[in-house]
Amino acid sequence: MGSGPAPRGVTAARGTTALLAAALTTTLLSGCAGPTRAPHTAPAPRTTPPQALCAALVTRWAAVVLDAEGGGDAVGLDYQSMGLSGDQYEILRAALAAARDAARAGGPAAARESAARAAEARCAERYRSGTPTGGPWQ
Numbered sequence: 607m608g609s610g611p612a613p614r615g616v617t618a619a620r621g622t623t624a625l626l627a628a629a630l631t632t633t634l635l636s637g638c639a640g641p642t643r644a645p646h647t648a649p650a651p652r653t654t655p656p657q658a659l660c661a662a663l664v665t666r667w668a669a670v671v672l673d674a675e676g677g678g679d680a681v682g683l684d685y686q687s688m689g690l691s692g693d694q695y696e697i698l699r700a701a702l703a704a705a706r707d708a709a710r711a712g713g714p715a716a717a718r719e720s721a722a723r724a725a726e727a728r729c730a731e732r733y734r735s736g737t738p739t740g741g742p743w744q
Contacts, residue, residue: 656736660729661722663690664698668721671698672705672714697728 654662667688685695701724708720 657729657733660694661726664701664725665722667698668701669718672717693732701725
C-alpha cells in the first residue's frame, strides 16, 4: 500500500463529506442564534395621577372613620399614621364633615357617596397643576 494518489471515488466522497459537514455546521450555528428579533422593551410602568391617589386614600380613610364612629374621630390615628399629607388630611376632614351631613339626611350609603364626591372634587382642586412644591409634608 503506497502513498500515491487516492482513487477517484474516494476523493469525490471526501469532498462531498466536507461540503456536507460545512453546510450542516453553518445551519446548526445559525439555528442556535435564533430568529432575529427587535430589542425587547418593557412597557412603561403605570403611574397613578396624584389627584386619583389622593381621592383613593381619602375615600378609603373616610369609609374607615365613618364605619368606626358614631360622631367623632374614633379611629385614633393621626394623618401620618394614615399615610396622608397635611393637605390630604384637611381634605379628609372636609369630606367627613360633608359625609356626616349626608348621613343625617340619607344614611350610611349617602355618607359614603358624599365623602367620595368631596374627596374627588377637593383632590382634583388640590392637584390641578401637578404635585405640590412646598415640601413633602404639604
